Amino acid sequence: xxxxxxLYAQLDATxxxxxxxxxxxxxxxxxxxxxxxxxxxxxxxxxxxxxxPPTRLRDWISQLTGLSPALVEDSYAHVGDLAETVALLxxxxxxxxxxxxxxxxxxxxxxxxxxxxxxxxxxxxxxTVFAWWQQLPFEQCFLFTKLLTGAxxxxxxxxxxxxxxxxxSGVDVAVMQHRLMGEWQPSAAAxxxxxxxxxxxxxxxxxxxFCLAQPLDDAAPDAVGPADAFLAEWKWDGIRGQLIRxxxxxxxxxxxxxxxxxxxxxxxxxxxxxxxxCVLDGEVLAWKDGAVAPFALxxxxxxxxxxxxxxxxxxxxxxxxxxxxxxxxxxxxxxPLQQRRSALAAxxxxxxxxxxxTIDAQNWDALRAQxxxxxQRGVEGLMLKRRDSVYGAGRKAGLWWKWKVDALTIDCVLVxxxxxxGRRSNLYTDYTLAVWSGxxxxxxxxxxxxxxDADLVAMDRWIRAHTLEKFGPVRSVEPLxxxxxxxxxxxxxxxxxxxxxxxxxxxxxxxxxxxxxxADTLDNVRALIGR
Amino acid sequence: xxxLVIPTGQGLYCPAGDFHIDPWRPVERAVITHxxxxxxxxxxxxxWGAAPGLSLLRExxxxxxxxxxxxxxxxxxxxxxxxxxxxxxxxxxxAQVRLEHQGQVWVVSGDYKRDPxxxxxxxxxxxxxxFITEAxxxxxxxxxxxxxxxxxxxxxxxxxxxxxxxxxxxxCYALGKAQRVLAELMRYTDExxxxxxxxxxxxxxxxxxxxxxxPTDAIGNQPKFFDWKGRLLLAPPxxxxxxxxRRFKPYSTGFASGWMRVRGxxxxxxxxxxxxxxxxxxxxxxxxxxxxxxxxxVLPTHGNTEALVQWCREQGIDAAPLKTEYEGEPxxxxxxxxxxEDPVANPAG
Ligand SMILES: [Zn+2]
Ligand SMILES: [Zn+2]
Numbered sequence: 106x107x108x109x110x111x112l113y114a115q116l117d118a119t120x121x122x123x124x125x126x127x128x129x130x131x132x133x134x135x136x137x138x139x140x141x142x143x144x145x146x147x148x149x150x151x152x153x154x155x156x157x158p159p160t161r162l163r164d165w166i167s168q169l170t171g172l173s174p175a176l177v178e179d180s181y182a183h184v185g186d187l188a189e190t191v192a193l194l195x196x197x198x199x200x201x202x203x204x205x206x207x208x209x210x211x212x213x214x215x216x217x218x219x220x221x222x223x224x225x226x227x228x229x230x231x232x233t234v235f236a237w238w239q240q241l242p243f244e245q246c247f248l249f250t251k252l253l254t255g256a257x258x259x260x261x262x263x264x265x266x267x268x269x270x271x272x273x274s275g276v277d278v279a280v281m282q283h284r285l286m287g288e289w290q291p292s293a294a295a296x297x298x299x300x301x302x303x304x305x306x307x308x309x310x311x312x313x314x315f316c317l318a319q320p321l322d323d324a325a326p327d328a329v330g331p332a333d334a335f336l337a338e339w340k341w342d343g344i345r346g347q348l349i350r351x352x353x354x355x356x357x358x359x360x361x362x363x364x365x366x367x368x369x370x371x372x373x374x375x376x377x378x379x380x381x382x383c384v385l386d387g388e389v390l391a392w393k394d395g396a397v398a399p400f401a402l403x404x405x406x407x408x409x410x411x412x413x414x415x416x417x418x419x420x421x422x423x424x425x426x427x428x429x430x431x432x433x434x435x436x437x438x439x440x441p442l443q444q445r446r447s448a449l450a451a452x453x454x455x456x457x458x459x460x461x462x463t464i465d466a467q468n469w470d471a472l473r474a475q476x477x478x479x480x481q482r483g484v485e486g487l488m489l490k491r492r493d494s495v496y497g498a499g500r501k502a503g504l505w506w507k508w509k510v511d512a513l514t515i516d517c518v519l520v521x522x523x524x525x526x527g528r529r530s531n532l533y534t535d536y537t538l539a540v541w542s543g544x545x546x547x548x549x550x551x552x553x554x555x556x557x558d559a560d561l562v563a564m565d566r567w568i569r570a571h572t573l574e575k576f577g578p579v580r581s582v583e584p585l586x587x588x589x590x591x592x593x594x595x596x597x598x599x600x601x602x603x604x605x606x607x608x609x610x611x612x613x614x615x616x617x618x619x620x621x622x623x624a625d626t627l628d629n630v631r632a633l634i635g636r
Numbered sequence: 637x638x639x640l641v642i643p644t645g646q647g648l649y650c651p652a653g654d655f656h657i658d659p660w661r662p663v664e665r666a667v668i669t670h671x672x673x674x675x676x677x678x679x680x681x682x683x684w685g686a687a688p689g690l691s692l693l694r695e696x697x698x699x700x701x702x703x704x705x706x707x708x709x710x711x712x713x714x715x716x717x718x719x720x721x722x723x724x725x726x727x728x729x730x731a732q733v734r735l736e737h738q739g740q741v742w743v744v745s746g747d748y749k750r751d752p753x754x755x756x757x758x759x760x761x762x763x764x765x766x767f768i769t770e771a772x773x774x775x776x777x778x779x780x781x782x783x784x785x786x787x788x789x790x791x792x793x794x795x796x797x798x799x800x801x802x803x804x805x806x807x808c809y810a811l812g813k814a815q816r817v818l819a820e821l822m823r824y825t826d827e828x829x830x831x832x833x834x835x836x837x838x839x840x841x842x843x844x845x846x847x848x849x850x851p852t853d854a855i856g857n858q859p860k861f862f863d864w865k866g867r868l869l870l871a872p873p874x875x876x877x878x879x880x881x882r883r884f885k886p887y888s889t890g891f892a893s894g895w896m897r898v899r900g901x902x903x904x905x906x907x908x909x910x911x912x913x914x915x916x917x918x919x920x921x922x923x924x925x926x927x928x929x930x931x932x933x934v935l936p937t938h939g940n941t942e943a944l945v946q947w948c949r950e951q952g953i954d955a956a957p958l959k960t961e962y963e964g965e966p967x968x969x970x971x972x973x974x975x976x977e978d979p980v981a982n983p984a985g
Binding site: 120170173177179190532 | 775776777778779897898899900901904906908909918919920940942943946947950
């Protein structure tokens with residue numbers, strides 16, 4: 106725990122990539138393997154299940170410090186992070202005796218203890234947490250509470266952690282990235298196996314690192330080469346996934362390396378038609394009447410495990426493959442895309458899948474014309490992949506491009522603001538935006554980003570000075586500020602007050618030139634449906 | 637009985653004595669608590685201020701302004717109101733204002749702290765009926781570590797920078813914080829520290845007042861190809877991220893401010909290191925001070941007033957926030973910081 110807390114502090118204290126790499130390498134070399142395994146697990150962005158609900162932690166910290174719940178709440182709203190609030194409140198207690206740095210148990214023991222607390226008697230939970238809170242020094246108290254809330258994020262990318270471990274152990278980076286994908290139970294043995302220079306036995310569930318695309322410059326798409334060097338596909342608006350069929354079983358992984366098994370039984374049933382030793386890259390889509398359905402329908406399925414009959418009928422899903430990474434147990438990633446595509450077509454002919462169609466277009470003008478139809482087709486735009494491209498790990502320059510349609514935009518009025526979290530805690534950065542319906546303003550979107558830091562600060566001051574009312578962390582403000590909102594799509598939605606739901610709304614521009622009266626009306630917004 | 641001090645469009649005002657305290661618009665008579673820009677503004681007819689801070693007030697308000705210096709504890713009459721200034725421990729010459737009228741005592745704290753500070757007279761507890769207290773860090777998450785401990789961290793960082801061949805640029809407010817850092821670091825070194833142009837004059841005024849600090853030199857006095865590796869530089873927060881920084885590359889940046897206690901602020905401002913050293917009272921000091929004054933009514937202003945009001949009410953003390961335009965220790969980006977506690981940004985050399 107002490108070593109990991111020190112690593113965390115070092116990573117937090119520098120913005121330099123080389124310093125972060127060096128700190129991680131030192132940690133991997135110095136920490137006992139049983140601890141380093143857990144350290145790596147967290148560095149890769151994995152989390153523990155939440156052991157104790159945040160509301161209960163807030164009650165407890167109030168009990169332990171004697172601060173009223175209102176003061177705990179104010180503090181949390183200011184700091185923006187519950188674990189940090191807890192650590193700071195404990196540290197600010199007048200009667201606090203400085204704890205001994207060395208007293209905390211090793212990280213793996215700490216994790217085991219936390220896991221044993223899940224589902225334990227609430228009094229036992231509380232007594233245990235109180236004891237730790239009292240005993241741990243500031244940094245460790247913060248980390249311990251982060252683990253309790255299941256919200257520990259270390260702030261380095263998984264790729265960087267993989268690079269550090271690769272450098273420390275002398276294993277090739279790509280090999281290390283592959284080893285780190287998929288299901289992975291931290292233990293001393295697992296950590297040592299990762300560091301082994303000779304390849305270790307791999308689990309059949311293990312996916313390949315995803316190959317990613319870069320955005321294409323709208324002004325000069327032809328700068329990347331002749332159009333016929335590329336294979337064009339629709340850019341689907343679904344969940345990217347890797348479907349694995351090995352040893353008579355199947356696994357579906359999301360791009361966020363989350364195992365989706367159990368959620369989409371129709372896809373698992375279809376996977377049974379695939380031969381063993383085969384891995385598909387593709388998209389999970391809601392599919393109705395022979396066409397893709399809006400993402401909102403797919404969304405109704407995402408959080409739901411073991412869906413019932415009605416759900417399956419209301420929101421049927423398919424997996425639409427666009428690449429074949431492994432066939433008959435052979436890794437195809439080094440073959441050119443053209444060949445993988447042919448193999449995929451042949452595979453689909455003898456299984457229950459239909460490949461994502463390729464688009465015929467001989468030149469850039471034809472491609473542009475196709476892209477213009479994207480919104481009507483319910484897709485986000487085009488994917489352009491070099492016909493000779495290998496399937497690389499991560500974002501490889503020049504091979505795969507995404508060419509999205511232009512976003513839709515409307516001008517909205519700021520009506521509510523809420524303080525952000527993490528880096529933006531204690532700044533009012535989360536906006537609720539509204540359009541006119543007669544004389545009334547009807548909220549249509551919440552937007553969290555898009556302003557520069559300087560603009561955010563200026564707006565934060567403006568919000569504090571123009572607050573009408575406060576409701577907990579939310580402030581209503583005078584309806585004076587206009588923002589241009591960009592979004593990817595719009596749909597009628599009876600669940601929303603405005604009757605519409607925007608997809609991926611974000612702030613495109615602060616319209617300081619525009620008076621609130623000239624913001625868009627709800628009728629303008631509704632007219633965008635179906636465009 | 638009427639309130640002895642009320643907020644007005646010009647600032648805090650005492651109707652019975654007809655004078656303002658730290659007005660933000662020009663007035664006839666202004667009593668000033670200290671030289672920070674959100675408290676001492678030019679344009680008023682006549683000023684009263686604590687004698688040890690006189691040179692700083694002149695620097696801020698202008699050398700032509702009529703300023704009446706008052707020794708700490710010296711009493712003056714404004715009509716029926718007796719006024720005296722008492723040490724606030726915030727920066728050199730900072731004062732609380734005590735007002736007495738018809739047996740009632742009010743104290744306006746100005747900015748204050750309770751932590752040890754070798755650059756100014758320590759805070760004095762002034763018993764009162766009504767206490768107008770600052771609340772910049774009025775939340776239970778703020779507690780300062782020992783200043784000597786923070787100074788040790790700053791020194792350690794400087795030595796780390798030296799070992800890595802980096803220049804160490806510490807951003808801090810030009811009035812108060814810079815001098816406190818220079819004084820605290822004397823425990824650990826006698827090396828010369830280099831100053832941004834906005835700080836040289838203020839450091840000299842502190843030296844003239846007899847405050848012992850590390851030797852300093854102006855950055856602008858150094859030759860063109862001076863080797864900045866391993867040096868410690870002090871610069872106001874406004875200088876961060878400007879082209880002025882380029883010539884010191886490679887460097888590491890730090891910021892000395894109470895806001896650095898919270899990770900979110902530290903990250904947002906993209907300094908390599910944050911050092912939570914503040915010239916304002918932390919939460920335990922605010923509570924202790926309120927208790928020690930014996931005030932039956934507390935009016936927090938200047939910052940996070942809501943939590944402090946809440947706490948007072950929980951203790952059965954009558955409390956309400958007082959709305960003013962003070963900035964406190966500005967917590968946001970460099971641009972916002974430059975216009976409040978710093979003298980006019982004045983790029984060196
Ligand atoms: Zn001040
Ligand atoms: Zn102030």
